[in-house]
Amino acid sequence: MNVLHPGPWPTIAEYDALLMDIARRIQLTRTKHETAERNFGALCNHVDRKGSPLEDCVIECYPSGSFATGTAIASRVKKAQHDVDVVMELKVDPTTSPQRILQLLFEAINGEPGSSYHGMVTLNSRCVTVKYADGTTVDLMPIARINGPDRAGHLFHHKKETGESYHKKVNPWGFATHFNNHVDFDPAFHDLFEGRRLLVEGKIVEKADTQPMPDHVPIEEKSARVVALQLIKRARDIAYRSSSRNGLRKPPSVVLAAMALGAGPVKPSLLDEVIGIATHIRLRLTETNGVRGTVQVLNPAYPLDEFTDRWPENKTAQDLLDGDLRRLIVNLHKLRNDNLSLEEKRDLLKQLFGETAATYAIESSLDASRREMEANKLRMGNNGKVFSAAAPAVLATSTAARSATREGGGALSE
Structure with a gap:
């Protein structure tokens, strides 16, 4: 009505x-939110697909950072573009070489010539980025769970320019939950x-x-x-x-x-x-x-x-x-x-x-x-x-209060 x-x-x-x-x-x-959900969901399924270098290794994928706390903003306002940070929890040894994990994720997404994401993928020091035709991006950060609080894990860092390589303890899920509970x-x-x-x-x-x-x-x-x-x-x-x-x-x-x-x-x-x-x-x-x-x-x-x-x-x-x-x-x-x-x-x-x-x-x-x-x-x-x-301002009927949502954001280039 x-x-x-x-x-x-x-x-x-x-x-x-x-x-x-x-x-x-x-x-x-709302449309951009739905697009973001669809994009990262499809990527996670693609990484876990049969024949992938990481087949059956994906435990779970979820938005992180601004997308998870509802503080995300459109990265390019005129074009209504957005960027999404996603955590990909992998069933791998948390002490595995960071270079190897990042390279495997890159290969799993990029695939063979002619495949869904080939040529759209960039390998970074902590994540793999997929850039779509409309300019929006999804950053997938692989982590492996470790002992500790729920969903704590090792982030894999490798900078090819310097050879810098290490594991970093992280818990993006924990922070998003904490933030949303304290606003x-x-x-x-x-x-x-x-x-x-x-x-x-x-x-x-x-x-x-x-x-x-x-x-x-x-x-x-x-x-x-x-x-x-x-x-x-x-x-x-x-x-x-x-x-x-x-x-x-x-x-x-x-x-x-x-x-x-x-x-x-x-x-x-x-x-x-x-x-x-x-x-x-x-x-x-x-x-x-x-x-x-x-x-x-x-x-x-x-x-x-x-x-x-x-x-x-x-x-x-x-x-x-x-x-x-x-x-x-x-x-x-x-x-x-x-x-x-x-x-x-x-x-x-x-x-x-x-x-x-x-x-x-x-x-x-x-x-x-x-x-x-x-x-x-x-x-x-x-x-x-x-x-x-x-x-x-018009006075409207109040609806249920919710402090945050999963949405995307990123660097701005208007």
């Missing part, structure tokens, strides 16, 4: 509404976020929108902490698009997610939540307890698994992230406190989150304002400013 929500509208501060619209723009769609959810945030979507879209809400497929969670059902973390990741990706950072390793999403858990109670404002997480991460970045004199972040579900084993490489890399977060915080304060024109807001948001997301947010703001004007609730000035105490 279709339901039209004509109001009443609770209020959302305009700066929060803009951030909500940006967050909505960088989400994966706070606010039903009021859910209602405001869903209401904002309904007002911006200006259309009826079909039952399918409030009854999602299993494992795909609409953005309004996510924790405010998850959404804020997605915005921080988007800002990170934009910052690392600079040509001056070519070849630099980005701060891993799992490091940001682990540190975000310690940011204290979730704030009632999305902007304040982003600032709160960024401020807490900056505080952590003053630490120098790692082996390289840099911050050390461990998997809270399995402390033997260090997330910062490769980043930051040095204090310079750590300070680079600190500077990015400081600029993010300063600009968000400016968005909230300064009397900016619509064009100035667009430029600020473009600097932080990229042109596509910023333009979408401004257009959404105008669409929402026009709909409110139709209800004689707002008036618009000649310079595009909307005169109102706050930007509106």
